[in-house]
Amino acid sequence: MSTNPVETWQTKAELPRRMRDESLAQVQPPLTGIPEPLPLNCQGLPKLVLTPRELELTESYSVEQLLAQLHSRKLSSEELTRAFLRRAALAHVVTNCLTELLWDDAIARARYLDSLPEPIGPLHGLPISIKEHQGTLGKNKTSNASYVSYIGKHQGSTLLCDILWNAGCVHFARTTQPQAIMHLETESNIYGRTVNPYNRDLTPGGSSGGESALLGIRGSLFGVGGDIGGSIRVPAAHVGVYGFKPSAQRLPIAGGTGHMFGRECILATNAPITADRDSLELFMKTVVDAQPWRLEPSVRYQPWVPYKFTKPLKVAVQWWDGVVRPHPPVLRALREVADACKKVGMKVVDWDCGSLDHARGWEVLSGLFYPDGAKEVLGLIRDAGEPLLPLTKFITEEQAHVKERTVQEQWKLVTEREAYRTAYARHWSSTADEDGQEVDVILCPPAFGTAPPHGQSRYWGYAAIWNLLDYPGAVFPVTTVDPEKDVKDLSYEPRNAEDQFVHELYNAEQYAGLPVSLQVVGRRHMDEKVLAAVKEIELALGRI
Amino acid sequence: MSTNPVETWQTKAELPRRMRDESLAQVQPPLTGIPEPLPLNCQGLPKLVLTPRELELTESYSVEQLLAQLHSRKLSSEELTRAFLRRAALAHVVTNCLTELLWDDAIARARYLDSLPEPIGPLHGLPISIKEHQGTLGKNKTSNASYVSYIGKHQGSTLLCDILWNAGCVHFARTTQPQAIMHLETESNIYGRTVNPYNRDLTPGGSSGGESALLGIRGSLFGVGGDIGGSIRVPAAHVGVYGFKPSAQRLPIAGGTGHMFGRECILATNAPITADRDSLELFMKTVVDAQPWRLEPSVRYQPWVPYKFTKPLKVAVQWWDGVVRPHPPVLRALREVADACKKVGMKVVDWDCGSLDHARGWEVLSGLFYPDGAKEVLGLIRDAGEPLLPLTKFITEEQAHVKERTVQEQWKLVTEREAYRTAYARHWSSTADEDGQEVDVILCPPAFGTAPPHGQSRYWGYAAIWNLLDYPGAVFPVTTVDPEKDVKDLSYEPRNAEDQFVHELYNAEQYAGLPVSLQVVGRRHMDEKVLAAVKEIELALGRI
Structure with a gap:
């Protein structure tokens, strides 16, 4: 580096890319058998590249089953970790999802765990992946959060990583995030664009899209991302895995690399993304059981107490948000799940967003994302000379309600947020008026459709409204796009410009076979x- | 009013004062036998003015005992309410603690409750008092929060009042608060100065000082105030009753009249002040059991689960905060309680504030009180033309760290708050390192001394540090000042200007007989x- 007298953003970005490439070059044995050019849908590639045992270990078991084998020593952490290291490397080749593969460190950690007489915690021996800016204990002990400005500057691990580490995990891969960590896709000037393993012309979502691309081809089963406007739920949905955004301040966030520290008007949360449902609860329970509030007091004191329903659920279906009509596969998924819920005896009612004005919700939320008018974030980008990417521009400069506010103007917007939350809470409480049973959860889309083509994730409402409200939301896979069933409604007349944009984006053939996911909100x-x-809802769908 | 063509702040302030006076003129039979001039210590006056039955009802029973009599119909709510109405009126004559006596409304409410076949809730028939700006259902359905600007403008009740109402209480008195609701005393241009019933030359504390003056002479047994820097704990301490500041966002605050709505960097809480200990828990349980989060979503979802200790407590004694040395009676109270705790087998250790830098804590907190440099509050006062009172000036204009900040500068201060909270939390957690038992609670002063003379409440540290940390704190009475035991330490050399100020304020004779209280913090x-x-600590002291 020092041979180049003029440091540009491009030369600065070479360092993390080189570290990434060097980390991937360690893969042993090297990956062979990858076709060129890559197919659009890469789901068939692992069979061409990995060994049968690697395929078995990465495809045939749930996390719970793997942990049972690890804890009983039927399986060594080293063997499992090597399988996932190689599969993650393959995932990277096809999706560009990694910022670092922790080859040496992961194997050393796995061997150490294998050497112990007893499991050290509930995640003993399990390889897990982590979004780059949330830190981890690899060789590259820095995070840049995809800001060129930050390259080489931020060190250390996060409390969340430490807790998972103490629970016995193996950190084996770090994953990409977009510029400003605020796209519902994943593209940065440092690492380029991450793509969807089901269709490389489509996005894996974002901002935890490195995670979703990786999990979407089972290069990891258990990952850590974050969510402030959909960043765990949208990517999980776009690849058909599980994602959970808990209420803010349930999981620790200390130690992460980011921006706007001290902003309280809207809070980000760390969040799990996993290959199976039960792993979401395992993640939450493991972290909350570690009593993170004892070290990071912004975390609420609230022990993890698994919930038991004592009578059939009352599920409210949000068919649309009153702003943008979901694409046909999403509407079909809602119908199928609602029907299944009815069939097992749940109460299914409509969730009418009409009076709840989600459009106004977005105005308040987008303003609260950047009460400084995005000055800090745009400064970080411009100071480094790196280009402002279109989806960064979309969220920082193209939203009418993003503007620099005084403290008093911010108070006013926070007061509107509280009024909005209050109206929503009272509406929810009023659902008990009819039959004495309050709605338990809302079933709704996590996004307007399945994974769209790159650059088109320009409507956040379905995920982000729950960030404004700070409601927990979990995403689960339901079906896949079937062009015969999911026909475009050509008679539909869009209600507004956003609705028009989204309507025009749909084309059944383009999305054929893509995962369709839904969201449960409490x-x-x-x-x-x-x-x-x-x-309960998955049981109604006939799943275990 | 309309006959006066020039409206000044003085003429505006006539309306609420006239309403207060008219409300007090309703007392039947009128109060007689009040000596003139009033003695400094007014605790003997009820015996001169009230009937034996009124004395019995207002002095001889705990809240629990009264509720038992009310629920079993041995006692009518009307009789009880009339007794407290008259005693509250007397309390007002001697301390200037009321803004309105709800004579008609309270009696009508009590009669209604008496007419019902069954108690409607846990507080059925109990008269309770409420700080003026927190709203209530009286005739004067406005709150002014002691701002001349607000007179006649703010209507309606609060969610907290509604919950207490639905639990069966009788709202019977509204109480004073200071200008800007931000003195640790109670003086406003509208209502004048509230004084301490133990010594009229001393303050009853504030900002809930109308409540404490009233409860301090048993004109109420159960009141509602608030706390953002000591406002329930300091007044409770200064009159020897019980006060509890829960963690923020446990009790609802919607509907109150105030200022700086939308400020999140430091949060006020509503708070109970009661004549006995068990009433604190009754208050908390009653309100939390009403699930306030269903209507006000800023309230945390956290059901009330009474805590049971399974082994002897580990109590850390904070002898001083490293800034200002407490007065001798407070130090004696700490010693006496610590000794009693040891005697019953509790672990008693020191809480050393040295490394925790409470002075820096105050800088951060005072800055966060007013991130707009107190513009809004000072504007409200100046726009009305009312004088800025000395203690308002003290907290808004004389604190070096109160300044107008940009949103980004506020973030920086919030980040410092979090760093401070984190250091404190980790220090607390580290107390488990020695013996495996973490400190359960800190025993500490709620203020540097007992009630000081008017205008001298110029060090907030002992109460306010726990607002910065958002730790719950309860105040309970311990002893009274004994000039023979509580001798001034003439050899003490103050460490700084604040310490000097506080040291010079002590004079054993002036405070003789005054209640001395302590604080328990979790x-x-x-x-x-x-x-x-x-x-547990009161049991150790030999109380029931």
């Missing part, structure tokens, strides 16, 4: 109840 | 544990 702080409801 | 959100600890 009242504020009722994290356990949401996960219990997902289980 | 970790964030551990409200139930703090109340359980107060009980």
Whole structure:
């Protein structure tokens, strides 16, 4: 580096890319058998590249089953970790999802765990992946959060990583995030664009899209991302895995690399993304059981108490948010799940967003994302000379309600947020008026459709409204796009410009075979109840 | 009013004062036998003015005992309410603690409750008092929060009042608060100065000082105030009653009249002040059991679960805060309680504030009180033309860290708050390192001394540090000042200007007989544990 007298953002970005490439070059044995050019859908590639045992270990077991084998020593952490290291490397080749593969460190950690007489915690021996800016204990002990400005500057691990580490995990892969960590896709000037393993022309979502691309091809089963406007739920949905945004301040966030520290008007949360449902609860329970509030007092004191339903659920279906009509596969998924819920005896009612004005909700939320008018974030980007990417521009400069506010103007917007939350809470409480049973959860889309083409994730409402409200939301896979069933409604007349944009984006053939996911949302702080409801709903769908 | 063509702040202030006076003129039979001039200590006056039955009802029973009589119909709510109405009127004559006596409304409410076949809730028939700006259902359906600007403008009740109402209480008195609701005393241009019933030359504390003056002479047994820097704990301490500041966002605050709505960097809480210990828990349980989060989503979802200790407490004694040395009676109270705790087998250790830098804590907190440099509050006062009172000036204009900040500068200060909270939490957690038992609670002063002379409440540290940390704190009476025991330490050399000021304020004779109270503080959100600890400590003191 020092041979180049002029440091540009491009030369600065070479360091983390080189570290990434060097980390991937360690893979042993090297990956062979990858076709060129890559197919659009890469789900068939692992069979061409990995050994049968690697395929077995990465495809045939749930996390719970793997942990049982690890804890009983039927399986060594080293063997499992090597399988996932190689599969993650393959995932990277096809999706560009990694910022670092922790080859040496992961194997050393796995061997250490294998050497112990007893499991050290509930995650003993399990390889887990972590979004780059949330830190981890790899060789590259820095995080850049995809800001060129930050390259080489931020060190150390996070409390969340430490807790997972103490629970026995193996940190084996770090994953990409977009510029400003605020796209519902994943593209940065440092690492480029991450793509969807089901269709490389489509996005894996974001901002935890490195995680979703990786989990979407089972290069990891258990990952850590974050969510402030949909960043765990949208990516999980776009690849058909599980994601959970708990209420804010349930999981620790100390130690992460980011921006706008001290902003309280809207809070980000760390969040799990997993290959199976039960792993969401395992993640939450493991972290909350570690009593993170004893070290990070912003975390609420609220022990994890699994929720048990004592009578059939009352599920409210939000068919649309009153702003943008969901694409046909999403509407079909809602119908199928609602029907299944009815069939097993649940009460299914409509959730009418009409009076709740989600459009106004977005105005308040987008303003609260950046009460400084995005000055800090845009400064970080411009100071480094790196280009402002279109989806960064979309969220910082193209939203009418993002503007620099005084403290007093911010108070006014926070007061509107509280009024909005209050109206929503009272509406929810009023659902008990008719039959004495309050709605347990809302069933709703996590996004307007399945994974869209790159650059088109320009409507956040379905995920982000729950960030404004601080309601927990879990995403689970329901079906896949079937062009015969999911026909475009050509007679539909869009209600507004956003609706028009989204309507025009749909084309059944383009999305054929893509995962279609839904979201279950509960009242504020009722994290356990949401996960219990997902289980009940999946049971209604005939799953275990 | 309309006959006066020029409206000044003085003429505006006539309306609420006239309403107060008219409300007090309703007392039947009128109060007679009040000596003139009033003595400094007014505790002997009820015996001169009230009937034996009124004395019995207002002095001889705990709240629990009264409720038992009310629920079993041995006592009518009307008789009880009339007794407290007359005693409250007397309290007002001697302390200037009321803004309105709800004579007609309270009696009508009591009669209604008496007419019902069954108690409607846990507080059925109990008269309770409420700080003026927190609203109530009286005839004067406005609150002014002691701002001349607000006179006649703010209507309606609060969610907290509604919950207490639905639990069966009788709202019977509204009480004073200071200008800007931000003195640790109680003086406003509208209502004048509220004084201490133990010594009219001394303050009853504030900002809930109307409540404490009233409860301090048993003109009420159960009141509602608030706390953002000591406003329930300091007044409770200064008259020897019980006060509890729960963690923020445990009790609802919607509907109150105030200022700086939307400020989140430091949060006020509503708070109970009661004549006995068990009433604190009754208040908390009653309100939390009403599930306030269903209507006000800023309230945390956290059911009230009474705490049970399973082994002897580990109590850390904070002898001083490293800034200002407490007065001798407070130090004696700490010694006496610590000794009693040891005697019953509790672990008693020191809480050393040295490394925790409470002085820096105050800088951060005072800055966060007014991130707009107190513009809004000072504007409200100046726009009305009313004088800025000395203690308002003290907290808004004389604090070096109160300044107008940009949103980004506020973030920086919030980040410092979090760093401070984190250091404190980790220090607390580290107390488990020695013997495996973490400190359960801190025993500490609620103020540097007992009630000081008017205008001298210029050091907030002992109460306010727990607002910065958002730790729950309960105040309970311990002893009274004994000039023979509580001798001034003439050899003490103050460490700084504040310490000097406080040291010079002490004079044993001036405070003779005044209540001396202490504070029990727990970790964030551990409200139930703090109340359980107060009980254990009182048991150690030989109380029931």
